[in-house]
Amino acid sequence: MASRRAAACEQTHEKHAHVHGEGCGHPALRHRDHVDYLHDGHLHHPHAGHLDEHALDVDEHNPARCTPEHACGDHDEDHRHGKGCGHELVPHGDHHDYLVGDHLHHPHDTEHCDDHGPVDMERVAWLAPGGP
Numbered sequence: 832m833a834s835r836r837a838a839a840c841e842q843t844h845e846k847h848a849h850v851h852g853e854g855c856g857h858p859a860l861r862h863r864d865h866v867d868y869l870h871d872g873h874l875h876h877p878h879a880g881h882l883d884e885h886a887l888d889v890d891e892h893n894p895a896r897c898t899p900e901h902a903c904g905d906h907d908e909d910h911r912h913g914k915g916c917g918h919e920l921v922p923h924g925d926h927h928d929y930l931v932g933d934h935l936h937h938p939h940d941t942e943h944c945d946d947h948g949p950v951d952m953e954r955v956a957w958l959a960p961g962g963p
Contacts, residue, residue, distance in 0.1 A: 850877075858919060858930065861951035862887060872920035872927060886922035887935075893948035895924050897939055903946075905932040912938045923947060 858869040867874040867885050874885040889895045912918060918929040918936070928935035928947050935947035 858952060860887075860921075869919050869921060869930065872922070874922050884922075886924060887950070889924035893923060893935060893950075895926065895937070895947060897945050903931060903934075903936070903944070912936060912944065921950070 855868065857875075859866045860869055860874065862874065862876070862885055865876060867876045869875075874887070876883040876885050887893050906918075910916065912929045916929070918931055920927045921930050921935060923935060923937075926937070928937045929944075930936075930950065933952055934949045936944040937947045939945045
């Protein structure tokens, strides 16, 4: 499956009054050489006075393939992902996965979820002037 690469300013998110940054309340995910903020099923990248829409790349780190059922201690075996399930949607290539702990779940039929790999949850202090 080809990766959907988010080029600079490829797609912008219009009319977004919220300012993303440290302490904004949205999960921060490392994406390539920057940090994106997960918000309502979108990965927002603050950039030049607007927000770019990004998606995690499909690659060897975050594949998009059917994997053997994996045991996940982050939710009950009976849990089914879907609207209102308590897990954030994450754009990944041409689809969405669910953020469970620090990895991506992709519901695959009604029997199991595929493991689409880990995500790097980021503490974003380095974005602040003088940060690490």
